[in-house]
Every structure is written in C-alpha cells, then in structure tokens.
Amino acid sequence: MTTPQYLTACEVRLIDCANGAVEYLVVDYQDAQHSNITADPVSISLGTYSTPGVWHAADFVQSNGAVWKIRAGLLIGAALTYPAGTYWVWLKVTNSPSVLPRRVDTMLVEIT
Numbered sequence: 001m002t003t004p005q006y007l008t009a010c011e012v013r014l015i016d017c018a019n020g021a022v023e024y025l026v027v028d029y030q031d032a033q034h035s036n037i038t039a040d041p042v043s044i045s046l047g048t049y050s051t052p053g054v055w056h057a058a059d060f061v062q063s064n065g066a067v068w069k070i071r072a073g074l075l076i077g078a079a080l081t082y083p084a085g086t087y088w089v090w091l092k093v094t095n096s097p098s099v100l101p102r103r104v105d106t107m108l109v110e111i112t
C-alpha cells in the first residue's frame with residue numbers, strides 16, 4: 001500500500017525496525033461520552049483502512065488528563081514484528097458492556 005499523498009509528516013509515524021530496532025507505537029484516545037476508561041482493557045492493531053489486523057493487548061495504558069483520556073503503547077520490533085509496509089492504526093477499548101473498536105483517524109504507521 002502506498003501512503004496517501006495528502007497526509008503530512010505528523011500523520012505518518014515511521015518505525016524503523018531495521019537492524020533489530022525496537023520502538024513504542026503510542027496512541028492517544030478520548031472517549032466522546034466522557035466515560036471513565038482509565039482501567040479498561042485496551043488493544044491496538046495495525047491493518048488496512050477498512051479492516052483491523054490482529055489485535056494485541058497494549059503494553060501500557062496511562063491516564064492522559066481527565067478520566068476519559070488515555071495514552072496506550074504497543075512495543076513493535078521485539079517479540080511483535082510486522083513486515084515492511086504502511087498500516088492504519090486501530091484501537092479497541094473494552095468499556096463493559098461495550099467494545100469500541102475504531103480506526104485512529106489520520107494515523108498511519110510505516111514500518112521499514
């Protein structure tokens with residue numbers, strides 16, 4: 001997949017996994033209904049525009065201000081590797097009874 005030309009450098013996260021590099025992919029999320037999501041399980045996936053890939057539990061989840069804002073991270077390049085390419089980032093927050101999978105708009109990851 002080719003990176004869309006209308007995206008800027010701030011919307012594409014470059015992760016260089018060459019030579020055994022290891023980096024965190026960090027995603028910020030804010031619940032639109034202002035539910036307390038600070039203790040909810042979070043999963044991150046890299047997939048296509050319309051379909052998430054395999055879900056992986058976030059390696060860390062932190063409060064990012066108010067209780068409805070979180071920052072989650074996924075360690076890429078150690079035990080979790082992806083082939084070189086460009087992927088859309090997906091996030092899933094399990095706020096019982098709802099599960100909220102969604103594509104993180106304007107966030108692409110390019111793995112080299």
